[in-house]
Amino acid sequence: MNIWQQLPKPFLILAPMEGVTDILFRQVIASAGRPDLFFTEFTNVSSYASEKGRANALERLQIAPTDPPIIAQIWGKNPDHFSEVSSALLSLGFSGVDLNFGCPDKHVNKAGGGAAMIKTPELAVECFRNAHKSTELPVSIKTRLGWSDLNEYKTWLSILLAEHPAALTVHLRTKKEMSKVPAHYELIPDIIKLRDEISPETKLIINGDIRDHAHALELHQQYPEVDGFMIGRSVFQNPYCFTDHIPTRKELMELLKLHLDLYEKYTNGFLRSIATNGELLASATRNDGLARSGDEKTYSYTSSYEPLKHFFKIYVNNFPGAKELRAKLMETHSVSEACEIIKNT
Numbered sequence: 108m109n110i111w112q113q114l115p116k117p118f119l120i121l122a123p124m125e126g127v128t129d130i131l132f133r134q135v136i137a138s139a140g141r142p143d144l145f146f147t148e149f150t151n152v153s154s155y156a157s158e159k160g161r162a163n164a165l166e167r168l169q170i171a172p173t174d175p176p177i178i179a180q181i182w183g184k185n186p187d188h189f190s191e192v193s194s195a196l197l198s199l200g201f202s203g204v205d206l207n208f209g210c211p212d213k214h215v216n217k218a219g220g221g222a223a224m225i226k227t228p229e230l231a232v233e234c235f236r237n238a239h240k241s242t243e244l245p246v247s248i249k250t251r252l253g254w255s256d257l258n259e260y261k262t263w264l265s266i267l268l269a270e271h272p273a274a275l276t277v278h279l280r281t282k283k284e285m286s287k288v289p290a291h292y293e294l295i296p297d298i299i300k301l302r303d304e305i306s307p308e309t310k311l312i313i314n315g316d317i318r319d320h321a322h323a324l325e326l327h328q329q330y331p332e333v334d335g336f337m338i339g340r341s342v343f344q345n346p347y348c349f350t351d352h353i354p355t356r357k358e359l360m361e362l363l364k365l366h367l368d369l370y371e372k373y374t375n376g377f378l379r380s381i382a383t384n385g386e387l388l389a390s391a392t393r394n395d396g397l398a399r400s401g402d403e404k405t406y407s408y409t410s411s412y413e414p415l416k417h418f419f420k421i422y423v424n425n426f427p428g429a430k431e432l433r434a435k436l437m438e439t440h441s442v443s444e445a446c447e448i449i450k451n452t
Contacts, residue, residue: 109202109244109245109273110144110178110202110203111203111245111273111274111310114143114310114334114335115143116327117324117333117336118142118335118336119144119335119336119337119338120143120146120312120335120337120338121133121136121142121145121337121338121342122337122339123146123147123149123180123205123207124148125149125210125212126414126417127148127342127417127418128146128147128148129148129167130169130170130171130174130373131369131370131373132366132418133145133173133174133177134171134173134174134365134369135346135362135365135366136349137171138173138362138365139346139347139352139354139362140347140352141349142338144177144178144335145174145177146177146178146180146205147168147178147179148180149180149182149210149221150164150168150179150182151164151182151183152182152191153183153185155168155188155195156185156187156188156191156192168196168201170200175202176202177201178201178202178203178204178205178247179196179201179203179204179205180204180205181193181204181206181238182207182208182215182221183218184219184220184223184227184230184234185234186236186237189234189235189238189241190237190238190241192204192238193237193238193239193242193244193246194241196242196244197242197244201244202245203244203245203246203273204242204244204245204246204247205246205247205248205249205274206231206234206238206246206247206248207249208221208222208224208225208231208248208249208250209222209250209251210222211251211282222251222254224250225250225251225254225259225263225282226254228263231266235267236270245273246272247272247275247276248272248275248276249275249276249278250263250264250267250275250276250277251277251278251280251281251282252277252278252279252281252291252294253281253282254281254282255282255283257281259281261297261301264277268301268302268305269305269306271308272306273309273310274309274310274312274334274335275302275310275311276312276314276337277298277311277314278290278314279291279292279294279295279313279314279315280315286340289316290314290315290316291315292316295313295330298311299311299330299332302332310334310335311333311334312334312335312336312337313326313330313333313335313337314336314337315339317336317339317341318338318344319338319341319348319351320348320349320350323336323338343420346359346362346421356426359422359424360422360449360452363419363422363449364449367415367446370415371442412440412441415442416436419436420433423436428452432448432452436448
């Protein structure tokens with residue numbers, strides 16, 4: 108059985124989010140209460156296929172001890188590059204590969220990837236087939252209802268389901284709608300019907316406005332044919348959203364401290380070796396990307412401190428004094444400064 112066949116019903120997934128669901132944040136969520144399945148941030152297949160971009164791609168594809176089972180999500184528009192990346196993912200420790208055909212980011216779409224695949228269905232199918240034939244891992248797809256018209260889902264999802272992906276995640280909005288309108292739950296029965304008619308073996312996952320574990324169970328009672336639910340932005344309001352636990356201020360501060368500690372650990376050269384394509388790949392105590400040492404290639408977690416501040420609102424929220432504390436933390440320039448402020452509050 109592949110990973111999709113081993114999951115409970117309904118299962119819960121943390122949605123892949125650019126600049127959010129990296130190796131650090133996944134470990135924080137695992138500490139709070141992990142979902143049934145993790146996804147990586149999406150990785151550009153063309154970056155992986157190039158010597159210049161591979162360091163960044165490998166950084167995104169690092170796996171923490173608390174990650175498995177985890178799915179690697181990839182995007183792009185070059186079918187050959189989909190083959191190259193997919194063939195390496197099993198040896199990297201992943202349980203599956205997911206193709207991102209739904210990201211609405213304008214830069215991704217301009218490059219022909221993400222939701223732009225909705226406008227090039229033949230290319231999308233070719234990319235899927237190349238990935239599928241190049242790996243023993245189950246291949247799944249994440250997408251949206253359409254590019255600009257809701258009715259596009261009938262044709263678009265039918266094309267994808269005809270390829271019999273292991274799983275299909277549908278974000279219940281079009282690319283044009285972004286997240287500006289409520290998710291179209293009214294279309295779930297029609298999507299279930301399409302899946303059952305075309306590819307009943309495909310696991311169906313719903314994404315969009317799902318708040319937490321309790322909400323997912325409520326939706327499952329209403330739509331028992333749905334196999335799983337993916338939670339995205341709601342994790343910003345509650346990092347314990349995969350449980351029914353209501354966190355205390357102390358618990359939230361402990362999660363923030365864990366995130367800061369992990370940042371220090373990884374940027375200071377946390378050593379980890381992974382094997383792919385017969386080569387040894389290991390993180391190194393350096394911040395200049397891909398280094399060479401004979402046949403050995405090295406890489407490390409290279410994110411600067413500033414992007415870390417975007418996470419502060421996740422932990423410093425919904426308790427007395429949170430706004431003031433968050434303002435102080437936003438003025439910091441290092442982990443040590445942030446930890447000192449936390450210590451004195």
